[in-house]
Amino acid sequence: GILETNTRLACKCIMIRSQYIHPKVYQSVEIFPPGSACRRTEVIITLKNGNKVCVDPEIRWVKKTLKALFEAKEK
Amino acid sequence: GILETNTRLACKCIMIRSQYIHPKVYQSVEIFPPGSACRRTEVIITLKNGNKVCVDPEIRWVKKTLKALFEAKEK
Numbered sequence: 001g002i003l004e005t006n007t008r009l010a011c012k013c014i015m016i017r018s019q020y021i022h023p024k025v026y027q028s029v030e031i032f033p034p035g036s037a038c039r040r041t042e043v044i045i046t047l048k049n050g051n052k053v054c055v056d057p058e059i060r061w062v063k064k065t066l067k068a069l070f071e072a073k074e075k
Numbered sequence: 076g077i078l079e080t081n082t083r084l085a086c087k088c089i090m091i092r093s094q095y096i097h098p099k100v101y102q103s104v105e106i107f108p109p110g111s112a113c114r115r116t117e118v119i120i121t122l123k124n125g126n127k128v129c130v131d132p133e134i135r136w137v138k139k140t141l142k143a144l145f146e147a148k149e150k
Contacts (some may be wrong), residue, residue, distance in 0.1 A: 023108060030105040031144050034100060041145060057145045069106050070116060070132045070141050 009030075010037035013054030020061045021045060021053060029069060030039065085112035087119065088129030089106060095136045096128060099120060106132075 034041040
């Protein structure tokens, strides 16, 4: 699948998607801060169809989308 | 528990914690954008001890912490 979790590696994301994914298909966005298990910040978007996609927090659209996400008040 | 999920309500968070929680105890932070099921943005922090805590994205420390989270590059 898009998110191959590899038990040997402590990081969750093997394949990271760089193309833009519109927020209207997000069910949730999970951020894993860097820690002892994995040295980098990992961002996993769960889509409304249940798929999970790893995205790179360094990429501009990801930063912008994340920022907008938690500034979105009520719908 | 801290996060009572209530099947009747579409929103996940019943009790929302306002006191500061230091990022070093976070395992992950999940953001649920407002949608058809729940009108407001919900932010659920999973702690390293496995507990899940709902926090209010409107509160200053939450905004600041979320912002810092995805700006944290490598550890």
